[in-house]
Amino acid sequence: MDAARKYKMGEKASWLVKLHWTQYVSLDPFGAYLLACSHGWTTQAKDAAQSLLGGTIQEIEVSYSPSMEDMSTQHYHRLLTYHARCSTAIFSAGSATTTWLDVKARKMMLCRHSVYYDMDNVAGWVAPAITRAVVILLPRPSPRTIKEAIASAVLVTLIQETKCGSCSFPSAYATFGDSIARKVQQLIDAVRGSLYQFGTVLTVYS
Structure with missing residues (x-):
């Protein structure tokens, strides 16, 4: 995505990523969540966060992606909060x-x-x-x-x-x-x- 933006192909690349979003989320929901947050894709971030409910909150806590280094921790905190609140809702x-x-x-x-x-x-x-x-x-x-x-x-x-x-x-x-x-x-x-x-x-x- 960053390389695509450099060569002025950001919109086209974004369209292609969103077109195959379901497959991407199924393969790497954590990476998909971080990508969506970094580009302000609210709907895609929600979808990836929901997919991560299929794992435990401990699994999210030990997940890592290089893109985390350049992102605000609030996105990560929101994900953990969402997972915890879903568990609380069920309880x-x-x-x-x-x-x-x-x-x-x-x-x-x-x-x-x-x-x-x-x-x-x-x-x-x-x-x-x-x-x-x-x-x-x-x-x-x-x-x-x-x-x-x-x-x-x-x-x-x-x-x-x-x-x-x-x-x-x-x-x-x-x-x-x-x-x-x-x-x-x-x-x-x-x-x-x-x-x-x-x-x-x-x-x-x-």
Whole structure:
């Protein structure tokens, strides 16, 4: 980018980078975040910051790029603040079934063994699975986290140990994971909205 600007090709280079931004973020989200901040690309910075939620805050703390030497530390601080606040948002949401599962998901998880067949009688595995999902999400507060193989294996094992014979599985688990992921996205979107001001300057609110 700097070389391109030197030879008066900055706008074209910026366009090419933005065109392939999704691929760049997937390959190097930390480098993408720093690049976006250095050029005042607010939307791209937000996207890269969200991608970094798939890792732990400790992984961000040990990340390094030569471009950090020429940048204000406020961009780095904002990234850490964003990650921490997303984890806090998930923790603060609690573990209530109605918080994490939408109506469609709860319908898929009603306990057929219950005498009272209503929306309050979700299968017995649901509550402990939500609690475990929240624990899994806290260090890596991303919708992707709940869909990863390790998280899925942990949750499936827990569900298998606690479900009754009438529980719908694995279709109910797929719905469970999708509903949890949607809620995580809602929570981090709310943090993203409060953390970043519109325009080219990114603002952290205390």
